[in-house]
Every structure is written in structure tokens, then in C-alpha cells.
Amino acid sequence: MSAILFRRTxxxxxxxxxxxxxxxxxxxxxxxxxxxxxxxxMGALARSGTFANVFxxxxxxTGGDVFSIRGTVALGLxxxxxxxxxxxxxxxxxxxxxxxxxxxxxxxxxxxRPLERRVLHLTLLAAMLLFAALTEAAVxxxxxAGALLFGVAGDLQAADIALxxxxxxxxxxxxxxxxxxxxxxxxxxxxxxxxxxxxxLVGYAVEFLGTLWPDAAWLRPFSPFRYFQPTRILAGTFEPxxxxxxxxxxxxxxxxxxxxxxxxxxxxxx
Amino acid sequence: xxxxxxxxSAGAAVIAGIMPDRGARVPFRRVDAIATHGLTKHYGPARRxxxxxxxxxxxxxxxxxTLAVTAGEVFGFLGPNGAGKSTAIRLLLGFIHPTAGxxxxxxxxxxxxxxxLRGRIGYLPGGIALYDGLTGTQLLDYLAAYYARPPVLRGGxxxxxxxxxxxxGRPIRDYSRGMRxxxxxxxxxxxxxxxxxxxxxxxxxxxxxxxxxxxxxxERKAAGRTVFFSSHVxxxxxxxxxxxxxxxxxxxxxxxxxxxLVARRRRRVEVRLGGPAPGLASAxxxxxxVSAFEARDDRLAFGLDGDVTQxxxxxxxxxxxDLTIEPARLEDAFLELYDEPAP
Numbered sequence: 220m221s222a223i224l225f226r227r228t229x230x231x232x233x234x235x236x237x238x239x240x241x242x243x244x245x246x247x248x249x250x251x252x253x254x255x256x257x258x259x260x261m262g263a264l265a266r267s268g269t270f271a272n273v274f275x276x277x278x279x280x281t282g283g284d285v286f287s288i289r290g291t292v293a294l295g296l297x298x299x300x301x302x303x304x305x306x307x308x309x310x311x312x313x314x315x316x317x318x319x320x321x322x323x324x325x326x327x328x329x330x331x332r333p334l335e336r337r338v339l340h341l342t343l344l345a346a347m348l349l350f351a352a353l354t355e356a357a358v359x360x361x362x363x364a365g366a367l368l369f370g371v372a373g374d375l376q377a378a379d380i381a382l383x384x385x386x387x388x389x390x391x392x393x394x395x396x397x398x399x400x401x402x403x404x405x406x407x408x409x410x411x412x413x414x415x416x417x418x419x420l421v422g423y424a425v426e427f428l429g430t431l432w433p434d435a436a437w438l439r440p441f442s443p444f445r446y447f448q449p450t451r452i453l454a455g456t457f458e459p460x461x462x463x464x465x466x467x468x469x470x471x472x473x474x475x476x477x478x479x480x481x482x483x484x485x486x487x488x489x
Numbered sequence: 490x491x492x493x494x495x496x497x498s499a500g501a502a503v504i505a506g507i508m509p510d511r512g513a514r515v516p517f518r519r520v521d522a523i524a525t526h527g528l529t530k531h532y533g534p535a536r537r538x539x540x541x542x543x544x545x546x547x548x549x550x551x552x553x554x555t556l557a558v559t560a561g562e563v564f565g566f567l568g569p570n571g572a573g574k575s576t577a578i579r580l581l582l583g584f585i586h587p588t589a590g591x592x593x594x595x596x597x598x599x600x601x602x603x604x605x606l607r608g609r610i611g612y613l614p615g616g617i618a619l620y621d622g623l624t625g626t627q628l629l630d631y632l633a634a635y636y637a638r639p640p641v642l643r644g645g646x647x648x649x650x651x652x653x654x655x656x657x658g659r660p661i662r663d664y665s666r667g668m669r670x671x672x673x674x675x676x677x678x679x680x681x682x683x684x685x686x687x688x689x690x691x692x693x694x695x696x697x698x699x700x701x702x703x704x705x706x707x708e709r710k711a712a713g714r715t716v717f718f719s720s721h722v723x724x725x726x727x728x729x730x731x732x733x734x735x736x737x738x739x740x741x742x743x744x745x746x747x748x749x750l751v752a753r754r755r756r757r758v759e760v761r762l763g764g765p766a767p768g769l770a771s772a773x774x775x776x777x778x779v780s781a782f783e784a785r786d787d788r789l790a791f792g793l794d795g796d797v798t799q800x801x802x803x804x805x806x807x808x809x810x811d812l813t814i815e816p817a818r819l820e821d822a823f824l825e826l827y828d829e830p831a832p
Contacts, residue, residue: 324618333608
């Protein structure tokens, strides 16, 4: 790994990262506030009424709810707002990391230094993992801070929160590794970003559809989002195999990039 | 490449002449700064399915390039756009992989040397792209940080190229093309590389800065460093290079000292006669090396290859009002090579 490149990457990304993390903290903080303010009452009302089934379906649909603190944590992590913010930072960064330098013409300036392509890839991979770790920590930090401040953290276990973070980190680590593999494979940002966002959005859509529509449930194992299950973690039914699957996706993407990048021709930028 | 090269026998002889008792015993090995052997790069080869070829014919970006650049020389690599200059440079830096052949830089095989080799090279890409958000100083610091060698030449280069502290404190996005090129030159040379590979280095520089750049190249040469650069500006190649290689359609068509190449070029000669000179026109036309001979009224015009001594002998005693022999220029030699049918 190159400490020089890592510092430069950090310096180049820190402003965007700060904004994304701030957004995630605010988002995470708001959910326990909603739960503390009227979530409990609304939950009791919903479960006692005629529409109890509808609320159950909605909870499954959204991957969480604001009627319990556990549901609040799960919702905070799987809601499209949180996923989009983390995607912007992690997937966006990874997809443009190499292809963007190549498109701008700065990659050859960099690779003319005593810097191996594998080292470049591993350094950017490390930066991507750091961004994934920090963004997932930001949303969970916001949720925990809100829960503590409003006195609704009683049911939460630190181990469950840590496992939720690990699960989110593993998901975005895998998506980021796929994005970086796409980035080292193309000369322009467009195709790399297209593949990265395609995998992310199609994966999310497949999981979303599979949850709602039983006939499409067979597709769920093909989505990385299938293995991101904060609800199950908080319910104590987490399957460690989920982490293994995400780890395998990560390893396959890293292996692809490590094979392709040093072997490909970097012709003159057009 | 630890080849004996020219130094193998000639060098030993020179040493033997200076130190007759030691010269024969001292091994004299020259390491070429760059040595390529049949270096070839084709793009888009036809794919084979069984016995059938599918797809378009490959683009021959570089074909069978074999050359050696001696350590300490300034070598010019010439050719128009698309001739294969940048392809050769990218092969030397390991950005692209050869279809065939090999290249050794500073004695190391480019295919296996890796980052350690690039730590000894300075590179200026053609039409350099820089990190626009950084200031000049930040960029130079960042790019220098990768090298084990400190940027010992930065101060001198910055001064020679007229980059002020104020310039270096501005973001690169505000730089003009010439300023970017200056920063590009500084980043390539600031760590005193053993070999500088410069792709169109004077592009965008004004005449004053071009002169400053030539002075920098002279200093590099005096310091024993090797410079390999491609250029379209033939006058600058003639001014600064020891030897040139000329590529055409991916093939090396000339490789020799600038002086020798120029000496062989066809000069344009014009003679104005001051009176009748019977037999002079036919005597000139019969000289070896004379071509495209034209005689009109009192004016004789022709091309002349090589030595002018015989022409001057023929003209001796003739009544002339004017004699013009255009100075030999690399540009003409270059254009002559390009006038010939493609290899």
C-alpha cells in the first residue's frame, strides 16, 4: 500500500466524505427521535387495529419501522436514503477512482512514479473500505446518539450494533470492490460507473421485488442486498453465512482487479 | 542492458591508448540507457476461432523497433502524429505490453523491472494532464514524494523556467498551457533522474522558454544524464540532440547522428551566371549527387547530395553573380525520408 497515495486520496475525498457522513448522522439521529416522539403510540395503535397486517407488510417492505427501537435501527440502515448516501461515497468513489484518473489523463503521471499498479489498486481498495467503515459508522452513530439522547436505547445491545455495522461494511465493501474492479477495467468513467451502479441498483431492486413478490423470491440469493439483514441481526437470528457470501463477492472482485489491472494496456488517452 | 556495445572493442582500444599497461586488462562495459530488440506493438489482433481469423486486421502501432540509446546522450525520436513515437515511449514505461520483442531501460527488462526502474526515470507525457485542484507546489511535492531521491533540481528548474513563488502558489486549474508544460518539465526532472523520457517537451513553450528548456537539456547532458525525447520541432532536435531515430508508420527508418544525417541531405543550390559559361551547365549536371537540374537564362538550380567540394571546383573561375547553397537542415532530411515510399 502507498501511504502517499492514501493521504492524497483522503485529502481529495474528505470534503465529500464529511458531507455524506453529516447527512448520515442527521438521518440516523432523526429516526430514534421519531420513535421516541410518537413511534411507540403509533406502533401500539397499528398492531391493535384492523390494519395490523398492512403494517407488518410495510415493515417487511421497508426492512424496518419506527414502532420499535430495533425496527428503527434496521430502518436507518436499509432505507434508500441511507443506502443512497453510502453508495454516493463508496461506490461513486470506487467507480471513478482509476477510470477517472485514466479519463483525465493523470493516471499515466501517477504510474510513471515508482508505484506498481497492484499497489495503486490495493491503496484505493483500502481507501474505499475506510469510507465504507466510516459511512456505516456515521449512520449507526447517529441512531445510537439519538436513542441515548431521547432515552430509548434500553433494548439495544452493543454487540448487535457492532454486527449491524459489520454487515453494512461487508455489503458496501463488496459493492465497492466490484466498482473498483470495473474502474480498473475501463478507460472511461461512464462504463465503470454504469456497471457499479447497475450492480447496486439491480441488486437492490431484486431484493426489494423478492421481498414483496413471492414469485420473484428465487432471485434474492443473487442480490448482495439479500445478505444485508440488520432486522435479523437485531432479532437475534443472524446467519454468519451472510458475511461469508459478502466476503466471497469482495474476494472475487479483488482477485479480478488484481489479475486484470497489471495486464491491461494503458494506451494514450484519447 | 549489460552489453559490450560500442564500448566493448573501441572503448578498450581508447583506454589502451591512454593507459597502455592497463587498458587491455580493464573490462570496459557500456550500459545502454535504452535498448529495444524487435519491439512490436499491434492493437486489435484478429481473433482466431479454430482455423478461421475473425475481426479486422491489427493496427501496427510499432513494428520491430531495434535501437540503443547510449547512457549520457540526448536522443531525439522523430515522426509525425501516429508514427509510433508515443507507443514506443509507453512500451518503455510499461504502460502497454509488447506484442513481440523486448525493451531494457537502464539495464533492466521493462517487463519485469517494475516500480524500482520508474524510480530512476523522469517522464513528461505529451499534453500532460495534472491535478487541477492542487497548487503548483502541492503538485510538485506530491509527485516528488513517491521517489527515494529528493527533488534536488526543483529550485533551479523553477528559476530557469521562470516560475515564480506566486505562480506555484496558484491552483493548476488557473494555469495557461505553457505554465502547465513548465510544471510538467519540473515534475519530470526535479528528482535528477538518470533517464528523462519527454514526449513533445517544448509544446506550448514560448521561444524564450524553449531556449531555457534547451539549456536545461544541455545541463542534463553535462551531468551525464540521458534524455530521450520525441518532438515535431525538428529545429530543436537539431539543436539539442546527439542522435535521432526517425519512425514512419511504426517502423524505424533512420537512426544516426544528427550531423551525419544532415550531411547526407540534399541541399538546394542556385547559381546566377554573370556571363557566358560554355559547358558549365553540363559539367554541373554530370556531377555525382546532382539532381533535379534546371537551367533557365542565367540561372542554374539543382539539388545536391553530400559533399560540395566537387561543385566548388567546377565553379572555380566561372563568372558568377550569385551562389546560394541552402544550409543543410534536419527538417529536409526528415522530409526526404518521408518522401520515399512507405516501408
